[in-house]
């Protein structure tokens with residue numbers, strides 16, 4: 001299965017944590033073999049700034065993603081399907 005991770009790179013999400021989230025996601029993906037192709041795409045403001053930082057995984061939008069929750073979120077969305 002091909003996964004798609006979209007990281008909001010609008011200024012609000014970027015400054016509130018998506019810069020770090022992007023680095024953590026890249027580290028997570030390079031560390032694990034999850035048998036799929038990952039498509040990392042930056043995106044412009046999703047219009048959900050108040051819920052940010054926004055990370056979309058396989059069409060599902062997640063708000064308030066931070067350094068503490070990103071790994072668990074990736075485990076849930078990518079490994080436990």
Ligand code: FES
Nearest residue numbers: 010013046048049
């Ligand atoms: S900057 Fe991410 S939703 Fe607006």
